[in-house]
Amino acid sequence: MTATIDPNAGVMTLVNVFTVDVDRQQQLVELLDEATEKAMKRQPGFISANIHKSVDGTRVINYAQSRSKTDFEAMQKNPQAAEHMKAAAGLAKFDPIVCEVASSHSL
Amino acid sequence: MTATIDPNAGVMTLVNVFTVDVDRQQQLVELLDEATEKAMKRQPGFISANIHKSVDGTRVINYAQSRSKTDFEAMQKNPQAAEHMKAAAGLAKFDPIVCEVASSHSL
Numbered sequence: 399m400t401a402t403i404d405p406n407a408g409v410m411t412l413v414n415v416f417t418v419d420v421d422r423q424q425q426l427v428e429l430l431d432e433a434t435e436k437a438m439k440r441q442p443g444f445i446s447a448n449i450h451k452s453v454d455g456t457r458v459i460n461y462a463q464s465r466s467k468t469d470f471e472a473m474q475k476n477p478q479a480a481e482h483m484k485a486a487a488g489l490a491k492f493d494p495i496v497c498e499v500a501s502s503h504s505l
Numbered sequence: 506m507t508a509t510i511d512p513n514a515g516v517m518t519l520v521n522v523f524t525v526d527v528d529r530q531q532q533l534v535e536l537l538d539e540a541t542e543k544a545m546k547r548q549p550g551f552i553s554a555n556i557h558k559s560v561d562g563t564r565v566i567n568y569a570q571s572r573s574k575t576d577f578e579a580m581q582k583n584p585q586a587a588e589h590m591k592a593a594a595g596l597a598k599f600d601p602i603v604c605e606v607a608s609s610h611s612l
Contacts, residue, residue, distance in 0.1 A: 399611045403508040403555045403568065411557055413566050415522060415602070427607045434610045446611035448510045450518055450604035453574060457602050459520050461510065461568065467560065495522070495564050497557035500534045503541045504506045504553035 401446035405499040412462045412470055418490040420455035426489050433482030443469025508553035512606040519569040519577055525597040527562035533596050540589030550576025
């Protein structure tokens with residue numbers, strides 16, 4: 399299923415911006431892909447994770463959706479998920495921002 | 506139309522993270538809503554803009570989609586758009602990151 403962005407869906411969004419060395423960007427994308435498949439996806443409330451690469455090579459952004467803030471918090475405390483995030487922390491600094499969709503505009 | 510996140514859609518994504526005073530978060534959301542409707546939406550290549558509010562009140566994130574990197578660059582140079590972004594700069598620091606979707610995972 400393709401992820402959608404909808405202010406009326408009532409989902410929580412986690413935007414996690416990773417700052418990374420250019421020569422490690424692809425490695426970080428693969429690590430987050432694996433973390434999502436092996437750990438995050440199995441946690442309660444998981445809806446989607448969408449991994450983005452900045453064109454300049456210095457960032458990776460995970461746009462992740464979950465049913466609730468509580469589910470995000472539980473996910474971060476889950477031992478399997480925490481192990482993957484520890485590996486990510488070895489490659490990059492990150493800044494996770496828990497959000498709600500305020501509005502959407504499209505053609 | 507609801508925005509979708511799809512690695513195969515071939516769209517460019519601009520993730521713009523604004524850092525703002527808690528008591529100005531809502532004002533910034535409204536400014537970005539207006540900028541999108543009055544300027545960005547009329548530019549070539551515009552696909553969507555999705556405004557997010559962080560739960561802690563200190564950030565606003567615009568997840569915007571465009572047909573190409575060239576369209577994003579032209580949008581930023583457009584005088585009307587630039588005027589709105591100048592108003593946003595008066596309220597918040599921002600960090601625009603041009604990305605491609607590398608992968609999507611959902612249930």
